[in-house]
Amino acid sequence: GDSVTQMEGPVTLSEEAFLTINCTYTATGYPSLFWYVQYPGEGLQLLLKATKADDKGSNKGFEATYRKETTSFHLEKGSVQVSDSAVYFCALSGPGGATNKLIFGTGTLLAVQP
Amino acid sequence: KAGVTQTPRYLIKTRGQQVTLSCSPISGHRSVSWYQQTPGQGLQFLFEYFSETQRNKGNFPGRFSGRQFSNSRSEMNVSTLELGDSALYLCASSWDGQGTEAFFGQGTRLTVV
Numbered sequence: 001g002d003s004v005t006q007m008e009g010p011v012t013l014s015e016e017a018f019l020t021i022n023c024t025y026t027a028t029g030y031p032s033l034f035w036y037v038q039y040p041g042e043g044l045q046l047l048l049k050a051t052k053a054d055d056k057g058s059n060k061g062f063e064a065t066y067r068k069e070t071t072s073f074h075l076e077k078g079s080v081q082v083s084d085s086a087v088y089f090c091a092l093s094g095p096g097g098a099t100n101k102l103i104f105g106t107g108t109l110l111a112v113q114p
Numbered sequence: 115k116a117g118v119t120q121t122p123r124y125l126i127k128t129r130g131q132q133v134t135l136s137c138s139p140i141s142g143h144r145s146v147s148w149y150q151q152t153p154g155q156g157l158q159f160l161f162e163y164f165s166e167t168q169r170n171k172g173n174f175p176g177r178f179s180g181r182q183f184s185n186s187r188s189e190m191n192v193s194t195l196e197l198g199d200s201a202l203y204l205c206a207s208s209w210d211g212q213g214t215e216a217f218f219g220q221g222t223r224l225t226v227v
Contacts, residue, residue, distance in 0.1 A: 036218075
């Protein structure tokens with residue numbers, strides 16, 4: 001079945017460091033891909049998305065490119081801030097059939113130190 | 115524009131009891147999905163409703179059920195609660211269509227004692 005694999009955390013970085021969180025997926029067809037972020041005590045917020053191969057999603061300095069050839073959707077940010085500390089989830093939806101069901105990775109805790 | 119509202123935010127129940135959680139989606143959204151989040155299993159899909167019909171279901175026992183009303187509000191019910199049902203239950207609403215983003219509520223934290 002469809003699945004998402006993302007790198008284990010926690011990831012601990014100093015402020016202004018470069019961030020990469022790896023995400024790969026397994027799916028039949030062409031899913032849509034998402035990164036969600038969860039702050040303590042909160043629900044999930046969409047960070048960015050890409051719906052087809054080679055699309056780049058971006059928001060708040062975060063970027064991820066839909067790579068069909070490597071089935072990947074790695075999250076990057078050039079300079080992290082303390083306020084970026086949160087849990088990040090990679091997810092896919094579709095393909096095939098009318099559904100908004102999301103399949104999530106296990107989440108990666110990011111801790112940014114001043 | 116109001117976001118997704120889940121009530122209550124916190125619940126404490128005893129084993130064997132049943133519980134009902136409520137979700138009000140964003141106005142105009144007809145798709146509502148429910149997820150269970152636990153430290154051990156992560157985020158797991160429970161079910162999705164669209165226009166009052168269950169459109170998709172995850173791998174949970176029949177003790178977990180849901181429904182959607184004509185105004186798109188949704189409820190989920192868990193009967194005969196077990197300690198392992200302690201979790202954060204998240205509701206998400208969406209426009210229909212592949213690739214549309216899901217908007218999540220803050221969740222209901224259920225503790226079974």
